[in-house]
Amino acid sequence: MAVQVRIPTILRPDAGGQAVVEAEGETVGELFADLVARFPNLSSKVITEEGQLHKFVNVYVNDDDVRYLDKLDTKVTAADTISILPAVAGG
Amino acid sequence: MSRFASPVDLIGNTPLLDISQLSPNPSVSILVKLEGCNPGGSVKDRIARSMILAAEANGSLAPGQTIIESSSGNTGIGLALVARSRGYKLKIVLPENVSPERKQLLEIYGAEIISSPGSEGSNGAVKVAQKLAADHPEWWYPYQYANPANVDAHYTGTGPEIWRDCPEVTHFVAGLGTSGTLLGVGRYLKEQNPAVQIWAVEPPAGEMVDGLKNLDEGYIPPIFIDFGGADLLNRKKMVGPRESIEGVRTLAEIGVLVGLSTGAAFLGATKCAAEIDSGVVVFLSPDGAWKYLSSEAWTGDLDEATERARQTLYF
Missing domain, CATH: 3.40.50.1100 (Rossmann fold)
Known part of the structure; x- marks a missing residue:
């Protein structure tokens, strides 16, 4: 099942210059595994060696941050849009 | 009352x-x-007061001293309000892409504005403030992102x-x-x-x-x-x-x-x-x-x- 993943400007050079890519998977973790297989440079920037989300990366399924859902196990469907965004400050 | x-x-x-x-x-x-x-117009008045009072109490901020902070606006305005009434000079590192009213309010309250690149957002402003604070140990740097008095203002207020x-x-x-x-x-x-x-x-x-x-x-x-x-x-x-x-x-x-x-x-x-x-x-x-x-x-x-x-x- 193909799901759309939005890539932030900062990671586009590692994703063939694309703003949106399609990935296969039933969970966020599976989508990332598929993405990393095709774009190896994304690997260390999104997922740590321990298999966790990089601390300066926020991943959203539609408008929900997956850290507060089921993290990489968060389920996705073809109707969802996944966004990868850098963590930044406000204030 | x-x-x-x-x-x-x-x-x-x-x-x-x-x-x-x-x-x-x-x-x-x-x-x-x-x-x-709030009198300065935002929630940040609370943390401005809380951070300044905590620093006065622990001796890291003394009368007449200069305060340096980065802010997308509201913390700066809150600090400016409290600094004015308690006699401190204030420098605010402000990203270029904030609303003009935020700049105007800081100027009215007498704060000095130091611009940081808009494309780097608040992250860029933090970096500039950290550098300036390191170069000027005589200034007091509240560093709202790391100051427990920020949290305390909300925990107690x-x-x-x-x-x-x-x-x-x-x-x-x-x-x-x-x-x-x-x-x-x-x-x-x-x-x-x-x-x-x-x-x-x-x-x-x-x-x-x-x-x-x-x-x-x-x-x-x-x-x-x-x-x-x-x-x-x-x-x-x-x-x-x-x-x-x-x-x-x-x-x-x-x-x-x-x-x-x-x-x-x-x-x-x-x-x-x-x-x-x-x-x-x-x-x-x-x-x-x-x-x-x-x-x-x-x-x-x-x-x-x-x-x-x-x-x-x-x-």
Whole structure:
């Protein structure tokens, strides 16, 4: 099942210059595994060696941050849009 | 009591307004805490006072000293208000892409503005302030992102006020900037009732941060780590500029004039209300509409206003 993943400007050079890519998977973790297989440079920037989300990366399924859902196990469907965004400050 | 000796004494005790007529769920009430009623016009007056009083008490800030801080505006304005009344000089590192009203208010209060690149957002302003503070050890640098007095202002002020006025609260929703509001209010409310859910709202980190060169320039406020933010928050929602503007327009229709980040928090509150069966959602409005009138968010074409908001730092 193909799901759309939005890539932030900062990671586009590692994703063939694309703003949106399609990935296969039933969970966020599976989508990332598929993405990393095709774009190896994304690997260390999104997922740590321990298999966790990089601390300066926020991943959203539609408008929900997956850290507060089921993290990489968060389920996705073809109707969802996944966004990868850098963590930044406000204030 | 409504007679005061100093503008600093006017900070806090803001009103909680029931706006349940805008709830998408008839079994969920929604109330908004109007922090724009603070004397400097935003929730940041609270942390400005709290950080300065704590520094005076521990001796790190002495009369006549210069204060340096980075701010997208409201913390700077709050510090300027307190600094004016207590005799400190103030320098604020301000990203170029904030609303002109924020700059004007800082100038009126006598703060010196040091510009940082708009493309780097608040992250860039933090870096400039850290460098200046390191070069000038004689200045006092509150560093709101790492200062426990930021959280404390909400733990001892905002949180207890909400509990006093609305002990039936089931969900608290607020924007995530420094994370001080969510940490302080969230911790206090959960201590009173562990079942209270804490929801964060943040704007998409979009074009505003195209100046970031790599992800390691990303930023997590040290207080978020120190106060266990990841365990305290139950949900985090992203709300974009278009929804935020639609939110402030909806609120204006019932006579509530609030800033753009309140539009985002309002959307977070309505999403929360729509998802739960029943409950009482309290959300925090960081400031009023006045500093954003030049953005024409209320009067202009929605597409154009959204595009302008995209280029502006409003959190």
